[in-house]
Amino acid sequence: MLPVKGRKAFPRSADEVSMTTVIPEPTTTSCSLIFGIEAIDFAPAVQLLADGQARFDTSQHCDMFYEGQMIGPAVLSLESDNMAVVYPVVKSKNWPTIHVEFMGLSEKDRTMIERFLTKSSGSRRPPSNKRPVTASLS
Numbered sequence: 001m002l003p004v005k006g007r008k009a010f011p012r013s014a015d016e017v018s019m020t021t022v023i024p025e026p027t028t029t030s031c032s033l034i035f036g037i038e039a040i041d042f043a044p045a046v047q048l049l050a051d052g053q054a055r056f057d058t059s060q061h062c063d064m065f066y067e068g069q070m071i072g073p074a075v076l077s078l079e080s081d082n083m084a085v086v087y088p089v090v091k092s093k094n095w096p097t098i099h100v101e102f103m104g105l106s107e108k109d110r111t112m113i114e115r116f117l118t119k120s121s122g123s124r125r126p127p128s129n130k131r132p133v134t135a136s137l138s
Helices: 107-121
Strands: 032-037 040-042 046-050 053-057 074-078 082-094 097-103
Touching (some): 074 107, 082 107
Antiparallel strands (some): 032 074, 046 053
């Protein structure tokens, strides 16, 4: 995926994940995207939330999405009853994962999302998939 000028691309590996990215545990998901397509209501758990972008899975209705599709307005529901109105556009799909980018995000909503990300990440990076470097004493 080519980055758009002024936008961040999705991280491709654990090493590229920034401190402001949330990867919630499946059992403790605290963020969802609520929207409707063709009279079907969706409320998938967000698997990855970054600045202006999100990723979620939907195996049952994945064929209803296509690249460039506007699926908004939608509500990004964050923990502690915070909600932001967003206008997601499908950037890519790879069954069952859908990547969206939020268009026209207001400064108020952007600030709310950034606070949520900072609070949720605990200002820590997720663990890397690299093996730890060990020193041997000879």
